[in-house]
Amino acid sequence: xxxxxxxxxxxxxxxxxxxxxxxxxxxxxxxxxxxxxxxxxxxxxxxxxxxxxxxxxxxxxxxxxxxxxxxxxxxxxxxxxxxxxxxxxxxxxxxxxxxxxxxxxxxxxxxxxxxxxxxxxxxxxxxxxxxxxxxxxxxxxxxxxxxxxxxxxxxxxxxxxxxxxxxxxxxxxxxxxxxxxxxx
Numbered sequence: 001x002x003x004x005x006x007x008x009x010x011x012x013x014x015x016x017x018x019x020x021x022x023x024x025x026x027x028x029x030x031x032x033x034x035x036x037x038x039x040x041x042x043x044x045x046x047x048x049x050x051x052x053x054x055x056x057x058x059x060x061x062x063x064x065x066x067x068x069x070x071x072x073x074x075x076x077x078x079x080x081x082x083x084x085x086x087x088x089x090x091x092x093x094x095x096x097x098x099x100x101x102x103x104x105x106x107x108x109x110x111x112x113x114x115x116x117x118x119x120x121x122x123x124x125x126x127x128x129x130x131x132x133x134x135x136x137x138x139x140x141x142x143x144x145x146x147x148x149x150x151x152x153x154x155x156x157x158x159x160x161x162x163x164x165x166x167x168x169x170x171x172x173x174x175x176x177x178x179x180x181x182x183x184x
């Protein structure tokens with residue numbers, strides 16, 4: 001058993017442009033997701049990452065690196081799905097995906113009761129335990145991403161990074177850093 005697997009629960013501090021958010025990760029909810037998240041946090045992946053898709057009442061999505069080179073290193077490193085053991089309720093955190101077994105780096109924080117996602121493979125692995133008011137305050141004025149809305153195009157974000165976002169979507173909020181604070 002790896003050190004990651006030995007830790008059943010741990011806390012992570014997210015420093016955002018709106019304030020500090022503390023999340024509790026529960027490995028028994030979704031072990032593969034919890035382990036991947038820990039790997040990404042320990043690698044420093046979640047630094048200067050935009051909340052690029054913020055849809056009030058639904059989700060705040062983030063996890064595409066603002067550095068295109070770093071993004072490309074992780075983009076194809078998908079992990080298998082975990083079964084959903086916990087519902088997508090307000091404050092839970094789940095990996096985004098494009099279909100079965102496509103989870104890589106993108107996450108979303110649920111704004112409301114999104115239980116309809118439970119049967120679609122979206123398995124929460126953590127929850128916000130402090131600072132949800134900062135997630136609620138994230139800028140949401142751009143709406144859904146291209147091509148269905150006026151928000152950022154994920155393909156361009158992968159290719160061009162934060163330079164694209166800062167030029168075309170200057171009001172976005174960012175995850176400045178993420179660090180494990182206990183359960184290490």
